[in-house]
Each structure stands twice: as structure tokens, then as C-alpha cells.
Amino acid sequence: MTDKPRTVPVQSATFTPAVNAEIRRAAATGIYDIRGGGAKRRLPHFDDLLFLGASMSRYPLEGYRERCGTDVTLGTRYAKSPVRLDIPITIAGMSFGALSGQAKEALGRGATLAGTSTTTGDGGMTPEERGHSRLLVYQYLPSRYGMNPADLRRADAIEIVVGQGAKPGGGGMLLGQKISDRVAAMRDLPAGIDQRSACRHPDWTGPDDLEIKILELREITGWQVPIYVKIGGARPYFDTTLAVKAGADVVVLDGMQGGTAATQDVFIEHVGMPTLACIPEAVRALQDLGMHRSVQLIVSGGIRNGADVAKALALGADCASIGTAALIALGDNDPRHEAEYKALGTTAGAYDDWHEGRDPAGITTQDPELAARLDPVEGGRRLNNYLKVMTLEAQTIARACGKNHVLNLEPEDLCAITMEAAAMAKVPLAGTDWYPGKPS
Amino acid sequence: MQVIDLAETTLRDMNAALQAQNGSTNQTAWQILNPRGAHALAVGLDAPLDVTVAGPTGYYCAGMNARATVRVAGSVGPGVAENMMSGTVIVEGDASQYAGATGHGGLLVIHGNAASRCGISMKGIDIVVHGNIGHMSAFMAQKGHLVVCGDAGEALGDSIYEAQLFVRGSVKSLGADCIEKEMRPEHLTALAKLLESAGSDADPAGFRRYGSARRLYHFDIDNAY
Ligand SMILES: Cc1cc2nc3c(=O)[nH]c(=O)nc-3n(C[C@H](O)[C@H](O)[C@H](O)COP(=O)(O)O)c2cc1C
Numbered sequence: 001m002t003d004k005p006r007t008v009p010v011q012s013a014t015f016t017p018a019v020n021a022e023i024r025r026a027a028a029t030g031i032y033d034i035r036g037g038g039a040k041r042r043l044p045h046f047d048d049l050l051f052l053g054a055s056m057s058r059y060p061l062e063g064y065r066e067r068c069g070t071d072v073t074l075g076t077r078y079a080k081s082p083v084r085l086d087i088p089i090t091i092a093g094m095s096f097g098a099l100s101g102q103a104k105e106a107l108g109r110g111a112t113l114a115g116t117s118t119t120t121g122d123g124g125m126t127p128e129e130r131g132h133s134r135l136l137v138y139q140y141l142p143s144r145y146g147m148n149p150a151d152l153r154r155a156d157a158i159e160i161v162v163g164q165g166a167k168p169g170g171g172g173m174l175l176g177q178k179i180s181d182r183v184a185a186m187r188d189l190p191a192g193i194d195q196r197s198a199c200r201h202p203d204w205t206g207p208d209d210l211e212i213k214i215l216e217l218r219e220i221t222g223w224q225v226p227i228y229v230k231i232g233g234a235r236p237y238f239d240t241t242l243a244v245k246a247g248a249d250v251v252v253l254d255g256m257q258g259g260t261a262a263t264q265d266v267f268i269e270h271v272g273m274p275t276l277a278c279i280p281e282a283v284r285a286l287q288d289l290g291m292h293r294s295v296q297l298i299v300s301g302g303i304r305n306g307a308d309v310a311k312a313l314a315l316g317a318d319c320a321s322i323g324t325a326a327l328i329a330l331g332d333n334d335p336r337h338e339a340e341y342k343a344l345g346t347t348a349g350a351y352d353d354w355h356e357g358r359d360p361a362g363i364t365t366q367d368p369e370l371a372a373r374l375d376p377v378e379g380g381r382r383l384n385n386y387l388k389v390m391t392l393e394a395q396t397i398a399r400a401c402g403k404n405h406v407l408n409l410e411p412e413d414l415c416a417i418t419m420e421a422a423a424m425a426k427v428p429l430a431g432t433d434w435y436p437g438k439p440s
Numbered sequence: 441m442q443v444i445d446l447a448e449t450t451l452r453d454m455n456a457a458l459q460a461q462n463g464s465t466n467q468t469a470w471q472i473l474n475p476r477g478a479h480a481l482a483v484g485l486d487a488p489l490d491v492t493v494a495g496p497t498g499y500y501c502a503g504m505n506a507r508a509t510v511r512v513a514g515s516v517g518p519g520v521a522e523n524m525m526s527g528t529v530i531v532e533g534d535a536s537q538y539a540g541a542t543g544h545g546g547l548l549v550i551h552g553n554a555a556s557r558c559g560i561s562m563k564g565i566d567i568v569v570h571g572n573i574g575h576m577s578a579f580m581a582q583k584g585h586l587v588v589c590g591d592a593g594e595a596l597g598d599s600i601y602e603a604q605l606f607v608r609g610s611v612k613s614l615g616a617d618c619i620e621k622e623m624r625p626e627h628l629t630a631l632a633k634l635l636e637s638a639g640s641d642a643d644p645a646g647f648r649r650y651g652s653a654r655r656l657y658h659f660d661i662d663n664a665y
Contacts, residue, residue, distance in 0.1 A: 144542040144561060147523055149484055149504040176658060188544065188563040188582045189601055193657040196599070198580060202560040203519040203538040209499070212479045216500040219455045220484030 033265040034173065036098075036354030036364060038166050038257045038302060038324060043274040045257070046308040048421030049414050050430065053400045061399040068395045069405035072319050074296045075157060075226020075249040078218070082226055082249075083135055083157050085319070086115025087391045088406055089309055091383075092254075092300050092323040093139045093159060093230070095121030097174050097183045098261030098354065099327075100371035101128050102379070103363045106330055108133035109376060110383025114391075119159060122172055122197050124186050125151040132376070137228065140217070142171065143197035145187040149220060157250075158217055159228040160210070162201075162243075165258030165275070165301040167267045168232030172197030174262065178357040180366040210246040228252050233278035233301065240285035244295050252321065253282050255301030259324040261364065262355035275301035275312075277424040280411075283316030292316065306393020313394070314409035315425060329386040330379045331361040442467055447474040455483060458508075462486040477517065482510050485527075502529045505546065518555075521548045524565055537574070540567045543584065549638040556593065559586040562603055568638035578605055579615065587634050589642050597650055605650040606631050608642060619653045 011017065022033065054060035061068060075082040091111045096104050098121065105128040111118040117135035120126075124146015130136055138155030140147065152158065163169065174183075174195045184191035204213045214227050229243040230252035243251050255275025260268065279299055286292040299312045300321035309320040324332075333341075335348040340360035344353065354364035362373035398406045401413045415430040416422035422435035429435055444454045454472065461467060462485065470491045475481055479498035482491050485508040493501065496514035506525040515533030524543040531539075534552035541557070543565025550558075550567070556574035559567050564583040572590035579595075581603030591609035598615020604627070605618075614620075631644040 144523060144563070147542065148525060148544065149486065149506060149523070152504070153484075190657075193601075196580070198561065202557070202579075203500075203522050203541040209518070212499045216480040216483055216503050219451065219480045220504055222456065222459070223452070 034175075034262050034355055035265050035268070035352040036259065036261050036263075037268070037352040038259045039269050039272075041269055043257060043302075044276050044418060044420040044424055045274065045302060046276065046311045048276070048418045049311050049416055049425055049427065051307075051310070051314070051397050051401055051413050052415060054402045059402045061402060061404060063396065063399055066399065067404055068399050069407075070391050070395060072296070072407065074228075074298070074319065077226075077249045077291075077295055078223065078247070079157075079226040079249055080222075080224045081156075083117060083137075085117060085135070087387060088313060088319045088394065089114075089303075089387055089390055090116050090137070090298060090319060090321045091118035091326050092258075092321045093119035093121040093137070093161070094323055094327075095123040095174075095261060096126045096129065096186070097121075097123040097145075097178060097366070099363060100365055100374065101126060101182075102371050102374045102376045103327070103330060104129045105132050105376035106374060106379025106383060107326060108136070109380025110326070110329075110387065111135070113380060113384035114387035116387065117156065120155075122174075123183065124148075125154070126186075128376075130154060132380075139230075141197065142199060142201045143187075143195075144202065145195075145197070152217070153221060155221075155225060157226045157228060158221070159230050159252060160213070160217075160248075161230045162210075162239075163230070163232030163234065163254075164260060165232045165254030165256050165272050165278075166260035167263045168234040168256075168272045169199060170263060170267050170271070171199035172260075172262070173355070175355045175357075178355070178366045183366060207242040207246045210242075214247040226250055228298070230254065232256075232258075233273040233275065236273070236278040236281040237285045240282040240297075241289065244286065244289055244291055248295060250296045250298060251282065251286075252298040252300070253278055253317075254321075255279075255299070257302030258300055259327075274424065275299065275303075276421060279312060279315040279317055280424070280426045286316075293318065306390040306395075307397060309390055310394040310397040310406065310409055311414065313406055314413050315411060315427075318407065325386070326383055327363055329383045330363055330374065331382075332359070332363050334361060337361055441469045441471055443471045443473060445473040446476065446478060451478055451480065455480070458482055458485055458489065458491065461489055465489070475514070479517070482508070485510070496533065505529060515552065520550075521546070521565070524548065534571070535569075539569075540565050543567070545584075547634075547637060553590065559584075559603070562586065566634055566637075568634055568640065570638070570640060572609070575612070576615070578603055578618075581605070585630065585634055587631065587638070587647070589640060597652075599656060600650075600652045602652060604630075606634075606647040607650065608647045611648075611650070614650065617653050617656045618650055621649045621651045623647070623649045 112134040119137040137157040141161045226249035228250040229248040231239045233255040256272030296318040298319045299317040337360035357365045359365040362370045414427040422429040472493045477498045483503040486506040489508040493512045498517040500519045502510040509528045511530045518536040519538045521529040522541045524546040526546045531550045535554040539554045540548040542561045548567045550569045553571035558573040558577040568587040575593035578597045582601040588607045592611045594612045595615035597618030
């Protein structure tokens with residue numbers, strides 16, 4: 001028998017092995033996939049932008065010697081005591097419950113060493129966190145788990161969470177495995193049951209109500225601390241406009257790459273706008289209101305290094321914020337736990353079943369033995385190192401662009417290397433003076 | 441008796457005067473005149489004060505109250521006594537939406553009716569409504585008691601956790617996972633105490649009890665809509 005030439009097996013670009021595996025998993029279980037982390041798909045992102053640097057037409061600053069400021073003040077609009085940060089990077093809100101007490105403490109320690117703030121999360125404020133954080137932002141969430149006026153008055157700022165980039169329009173779910181007695185008591189619910197966090201606030205509905213809610217929070221805290229409003233990247237121009245109208249001191253804008261503790265995969269991957277596309281729209285809203293730099297803009301969702309920070313600032317943000325990257329700095333998804341990731345059916349870098357509470361790195365867990373693996377002092381040291389490096393990187397870029405403060409970076413310092421990024425960021429495609437949609 | 445006239449004093453100065461008593465004070469009796477529907481009146485109190493508001497208020501009256509007794513001689517806007525920790529709030533008129541939302545403790549008494557979402561996400565507060573309550577009341581109610589001497593609107597107790605609901609009149613419909621439950625002697629005793637503290641002479645035996653079927657406690661596709 002002669003071998004007839006055959007076509008080689010071709011995998012479909014539409015029905016990829018991962019897609020097919022998910023179809024089989026759905027068929028076998030009848031339940032959608034819940035996971036932690038942010039969007040994993042490739043999206044137009046900060047990597048698609050470059051800084052131009054300086055040469056003949058721009059004058060750079062000396063790399064190591066000349067001053068390049070990194071301090072940021074948040075909440076200058078109404079608060080008597082704005083939040084003053086040494087670096088333009090904050091630690092985003094991540095709940096005690098999703099994270100272990102040790103992880104929360106490590107975040108507080110690291111942020112404090114670096115001169116920045118950390119943020120509570122769904123589930124309330126823990127003494128460990130308050131005790132180890134010089135600047136602590138208290139989240140005011142739809143669930144109001146653990147919400148109380150004493151903690152409100154202990155906060156350095158209040159962040160009203162309207163949405164998250166990973167799930168704009170979605171609530172939360174903390175599965176029973178992670179509901180220890182302590183977590184349950186803080187949330188006024190029985191231990192061991194799944195806890196849903198509502199997707200809407202219980203006592204206000206639209207921006208007109210929010211304005212009155214903000215008034216109430218200010219009256220309770222004596223107009224001392226800034227009030228942030230956190231929105232997921234959905235319709236950033238209008239959402240920013242309405243947040244400012246409602247009286248926000250600071251707008252926190254979280255793009256779709258932003259992490260979550262536990263959300264449906266379909267929500268994470270298919271709802272929301274990429275961070276890159278959100279920033280210029282929010283900045284335009286602030287500019288149209290005459291509020292750019294008066295109401296500060298914090299941007300999060302996929303920030304990984306000092307270049308990302310510098311690019312967010314150049315597009316008009318006042319500050320960046322990190323969630324996932326901070327967890328990685330503490331040891332999340334570290335290849336040294338590879339054997340244990342394998343045993344959980346995954347691999348280092350891909351582990352995202354944070355809701356199951358079996359994190360080998362001891363971060364996204366309430367299991368006392370696993371949680372004890374994270375030393376909060378060492379974790380804090382690592383986070384501080386990482387924040388320091390990010391800040392040095394952002395300064396390096398700012399100096400190269402001739403800026404004596406990172407906040408002086410501007411869109412004019414940037415070009416885009418893809419059409420998509422040029423259109424979203426509204427900066428010229430490299431080598432041209434044009435971007436799609438540029439007004440003629 | 442300290443008297444603050446909101447026709448002459450700003451909201452900020454009024455709240456600051458009351459909040460200045462937080463901790464301990466011997467100036468416990470306060471009267472607020474001319475509230476005229478102002479929002480965020482008498483919020484964030486944390487002292488054993490006795491505050492009377494002489495007229496109707498706007499949103500979030502007595503929000504996050506702790507230890508104080510706040511009496512409103514009139515009706516209140518949305519979110520009265522929201523997130524109350526302890527103390528007592530008494531509304532002599534009607535209450536708008538979200539009365540007692542997310543309250544952790546204390547007693548909220550409404551002599552008139554309460555609109556929709558009364559006791560939403562309540563976390564330990566006791567609420568007694570002498571009249572009727574609107575739809576979606578006790579949504580995701582976690583802990584505490586909601587007593588309704590009149591009727592309840594649609595979807596009472598939707599996605600309820602461990603709060604206990606007592607209704608004397610009709611219930612238009614029950615929300616997801618909310619069911620009628622047996623009224624045992626301990627419930628009658630607790631109800632009698634709540635009615636008494638709210639100044640109601642209603643007979644506990646005339647009430648029905650509602651609570652969680654606990655079928656939504658574990659995430660299961662059969663519970664999804
Ligand atoms: C484990 C984890 C828990 C989170 N919990 C909360 C929360 O309780 N409240 C909230 O507003 N956002 C929460 N977030 C979102 C972060 O605040 C932030 O928006 C996001 O992580 C930023 O994107 P990044 O992870 O790409 O840095 C959480 C994120 C993670 C990774």
C-alpha cells in the first residue's frame with residue numbers, strides 16, 4: 001500500500017484547545033467557571049505605547065542627579081486633610097476574606113515603607129491592616145460588610161465602590177471555603193456559607209442620590225478626609241462626569257484587566273473596556289469640567305512596572321494603583337511552588353482559583369496553615385522594594401523626557417505602535433502625526 | 441435642653457455640635473427646629489443623647505447612629521437610620537425607601553408606613569413598622585428582626601440570610617428563598633418584647649413569621665436565574 005499524502009492536522013483558531021476544554025468542562029458540570037485575576041486575553045495595553053525621550057528638540061534631565069518629584073496629593077477638592085503620597089502608586093482595595101490577614105498586613109507594611117496608601121476591601125477593616133498602614137483608604141461597598149462608623153472615622157480616605165474593572169455591573173461572591181469564623185463574624189453571616197456581595201448600593205441608586213450619600217459621609221467624618229469614587233471601565237467619560245458632579249474628590253478608574261478575587265470568567269473576559277481606552281476618556285471628562293488635576297484620577301487595571309505608571313500619568317492620570325502585581329510581589333504564582341500548583345491541576349503563572357482558598361503561597365486563603373507561610377514583615381519588605389523599583393523606573397522615563405516631576409509627563413511624550421493603541425490612547429501612531437479619529 | 445434652629449444654623453454646625461458630644465456628655469437633651477427636609481441630619485452620633493427633630497427630614501436622617509435616641513416629629517426621606525449601630529430612632533410619620541438599610545443594631549420604629557426596601561441588607565438592627573412596608577423589603581437581610589404590623593409588598597425577604605421577619609397583615613409575595621416559618625414560643629416572646637419597646641399593643645399571636653429556606657447558601661447552578 002502506498003502512502004497517500006494527507007493533510008496535516010490543523011487546529012482551529014476559533015475552537016482552540018482551551019475553548020474546547022471549556023466546552024467539555026461546562027458540559028460535564030453545568031456550572032460556569034469562577035476564578036480570580038483579571039482578563040487574560042491580549043488587549044491593547046501600555047506595551048503598545050512608547051515614550052519618545054529627548055534629543056535636539058527636548059532637553060533631558062540628568063538621570064541620577066537632577067530632582068524628579070514623585071509625590072502626589074489626593075483629595076484637594078473638599079477634604080481638609082488630603083492624602084499625601086511619596087510615590088504615584090497606591091495599593092488597591094482587596095478584601096480581608098479574599099486575602100489572608102497576613103497578606104493584608106504585608107500590604108500595609110509595604111505601602112507604609114514606600115510612603116503610600118493601602119486600601120481595605122469588601123469585608124471591612126482589620127486591626128492588623130489599620131495598625132500597619134500609615135495611610136489606609138476605607139472602602140464603602142454595596143455589601144457594607146463590616147461597615148461601621150468607628151472604622152470610617154479611623155480612615156484616611158473613603159472610597160465609594162461603584163464598580164470594578166473586572167466586573168463592571170457585577171457583585172461579588174466569596175465561596176464558603178473561605179468563610180472562616182472570623183470572616184463570618186466581620187460580615188454578620190454564618191460561617192461556611194457562600195457570601196454574595198450585592199452589585200448595587202442598598203441605599204442610593206443614581207448620581208443624584210450619590211451626591212447626598214457623599215454629603216452624609218462628609219458630615220459623619222467632619223469633611224476631614226477625601227472621598228474617592230471607584231468605577232469600573234464602562235463608559236468612562238460619563239461615569240467620571242457623574243462622579244465629579246456627585247462631589248468626588250478623587251475618581252478611581254479600574255480598567256478591564258483589573259484583578260478580582262472571584263468572578264465568572266465570562267464576566268472578566270467579556271465585560272468592560274481596556275484600561276488604555278478608559279484613561280483619555282476620563283481625562284477628557286475632567287478637562288471638560290475644568291477639574292483635571294483638581295479632582296485627581298487614580299488608574300488601575302494591569303499596571304505592572306514603572307513604564308506602565310509613567311504611561312498612565314502621561315495620559316493624564318494623577319496616580320496608578322496595583323492589585324495583582326502587589327500579590328505577585330508578595331509571592332503569588334511563584335514558580336517555587338510549582339509542585340503544589342501541579343497538584344492543584346495548574347501551573348505557576350496560571351493559578352487563578354483564588355476563590356478555593358488553597359493558595360500554596362498563603363495569600364488568597366483563610367487556611368491558617370497556608371496563611372502562616374507568608375511572613376508579613378518579609379512580604380512588606382518585598383512590596384516596598386517593588387514599589388521603589390517602579391518609582392525609579394517612572395522617574396527614569398520622566399527625566400529622559402525632560403520632566404522634573406512625574407506628573408509633568410504628557411501625551412505629547414508618547415507615540416503608539418499599533419493603530420488600536422493610537423486610537424484608544426489618542427496619541428500619534430509612531431512615525432506619523434496622526435491617530436484614528438483625530439479631529440482634523 | 442439645647443435648641444438648634446436650622447433656619448439660623450448650618451447643617452455642618454448642627455451636626456458638629458451634636459458630634460462634639462460623642463464619647464460622654466451631660467448635655468443630653470437636644471431639639472432641632474426647622475429641619476425642612478434637610479439631608480444627613482443628626483448623623484454619626486455616638487453618645488447617649490436624646491434628640492428631637494421638629495419636622496420632616498430628607499435622606500439619611502440619623503445615619504450610622506450609635507447610642508443616641510433620635511425622634512423625628514414628621515416623616516423621613518430615604519435611608520433613615522442607615523447602618524445604625526445601636527440606640528433608637530423613632531419616626532412619627534412615614535419613611536421613604538431603604539429605612540434601616542444595613543443597620544447593625546439598635547431599634548428603628550416607624551409609626552407610619554415605610555416604602556420599598558425597608559431593612560435591605562440589615563445586619564442586626566430591629567425594625568418595627570406600625571403601618572405597611574413596600575416591595576423588596578428585607579432584601580439580603582442578614583440578621584436582626586423586621587416587624588410589620590400592616591401589610592408587606594412584593595418579594596419580601598428576597599435572598600434573605602438569617603434575619604427574622606414578622607408580618608401581621610398580608611404579604612403580596614415572598615422573594616427568592618424566603619418562606620413562612622413556624623412561630624415557636626421563643627419567637628412569640630421576642631416579638632412581644634419588640635412590639636412593647638416600639639409602643640405597639642398589637643397581639644404577637646396575630647403575626648406570621650418568615651425567614652430563609654437556606655437553599656441559596658451554597659452556590660449551585662440550580663439556584664441561578
Ligand atoms: C484578590 C483581589 C481582591 C480584590 N478585592 C476587591 C475589593 O474588595 N474591592 C474592590 O473594589 N476591588 C477589589 N479588587 C480589585 C482591585 O481593587 C483593583 O481594582 C484591581 O486589582 C486592579 O487591577 P490589577 O489587579 O491589574 O492591578 C480585588 C482584586 C484582587 C486581585
